[in-house]
Amino acid sequence: GQQLNQSPQSMFIQEGEDVSMNCTSSSIFNTWLWYKQDPGEGPVLLIALYKAGELTSNGRLTAQFGITRKDSFLNISASIPSDVGIYFCAGPVDISSGSARQLTFGSGTQLTVLP
Amino acid sequence: DAGVIQSPRHEVTEMGQEVTLRCKPISGHDYLFWYRQTMMRGLELLIYFNNNVPIDDSGMPEDRFSAKMPNASFSTLKIQPSEPRDSAVYFCASSFFNQPQHFGDGTRLSIL
Numbered sequence: 410g411q412q413l414n415q416s417p418q419s420m421f422i423q424e425g426e427d428v429s430m431n432c433t434s435s436s437i438f439n440t441w442l443w444y445k446q447d448p449g450e451g452p453v454l455l456i457a458l459y460k461a462g463e464l465t466s467n468g469r470l471t472a473q474f475g476i477t478r479k480d481s482f483l484n485i486s487a488s489i490p491s492d493v494g495i496y497f498c499a500g501p502v503d504i505s506s507g508s509a510r511q512l513t514f515g516s517g518t519q520l521t522v523l524p
Numbered sequence: 525d526a527g528v529i530q531s532p533r534h535e536v537t538e539m540g541q542e543v544t545l546r547c548k549p550i551s552g553h554d555y556l557f558w559y560r561q562t563m564m565r566g567l568e569l570l571i572y573f574n575n576n577v578p579i580d581d582s583g584m585p586e587d588r589f590s591a592k593m594p595n596a597s598f599s600t601l602k603i604q605p606s607e608p609r610d611s612a613v614y615f616c617a618s619s620f621f622n623q624p625q626h627f628g629d630g631t632r633l634s635i636l
Contacts, residue, residue, distance in 0.1 A: 442624050451528070451615050451627030452567075497567070510555055510622055511580065514567040 415498055415515030423523050428485040430518045432498030441481040442499040442512070443472050452497055456483070488522050495519050526550070528628035530616050536634045542604040545631045548597055549618030557625060558591055558601050559615040567615070573599065606635045 415432045422428055432441070440459055444452035456467050458474035458481060465472055471484045485492055495517040502511040529548040537543055549556045557572040571581040576593045584591070588607070593599040603610055613632050617625040 444627075449629070451617075451629045454624050454626065457624050502569075510574075510619065511557075511569065511572060512625065513569075516566050 413498055413500060413513055413515040415518055417518060418516065419519040419521070421521045421523060422488055424488060424490060426488055428488055428492070428520060429482065430496060430520075431480060431482045432515050433480045434500060435479075437478040438481075438500040439478070440501050441472070441474050443470075443481070443483050444497045444499060444514075446495045446497065446517070448494070455496075485520075488520075490522050490524065493520060493522050528616055528618050528626055530614075530628035530631050532631060533629065534632045534634075536636065537606060538636050539607055540605045541635075542602065543606045543610075543633060543635075545601040545614050545616075545633070547599045547601070547616030547628060549599070549616070550620075550626055551597070553618035553620045553626075554596075555619045555621075555625075556593060556599050557617040557619075558599070559617065559627075561613045561615060561630070570601070608635045611635050 412435045413432055442457050443455045445455050446452045455470055456465050456472040458472055461474055461478045462476050463474040469486045473482045475481055481498055497517045498515040499512040502513050528550055531546045554575050558570040559567050560570055561567050568583055570583045571591045572579055573593045589603055591601045611634050613630045615627050615630045617627045619625040
């Protein structure tokens with residue numbers, strides 16, 4: 410099956426700094442999703458990408474669907490303490506349809522924001 | 525709108541006991557997913573349903589695990605008998621058609 414390699418595994422940054430993380434796939438994807446998981450809670454969808462080259466923002470978060478369709482990037486600008494959590498990329502298991510029904514997840518990036 | 529609701533939030537039980545986890549998907553969603561999350565293996569899909577019918581249960585670890593969806597608003601994941609290696613956080617998620625999945629807050633299961 411498809412494998413998603415997410416990096417970095419963890420990040421320690423100062424409040425106010427920008428953050429960048431990425432995800433690469435062994436296969437071409439038609440959909441990329443980014444989720445955030447707060448401690449003790451379930452993953453929450455941040456951004457969904459459906460087209461190669463697409464750049465989508467959600468507040469201070471910006472995600473891009475790589476032009477090769479095998480990667481995606483998530484950037485967080487001017488980090489704040491509530492950005493702490495685990496960020497997951499995800500893509501469809503059924504890559505031919507591109508539907509987001511059945512997902513495979515990256516291993517996550519643990520973000521710590523230092524005051 | 526209410527999100528995906530899971531119960532219980534925490535469960536601690538002794539090995540050999542039966543464990544039942546419950547999930548209420550978002551109203552109107554036609555897909556329901558059960559995941560297990562551990563430090564070692566991350567988020568793993570166990571089984572998913574479409575319109576209450578199990579579609580793919582290839583992720584279910586072994587026969588001790590079973591899942592049902594008797595109606596559109598309720599699903600259960602059962603482990604019988606439970607073992608310490610089943611300790612994990614179990615998530616339920618739901619979606620409509622091919623839209624992204626929405627997750628519940630999970631059940632943290634500890635088998636002693």
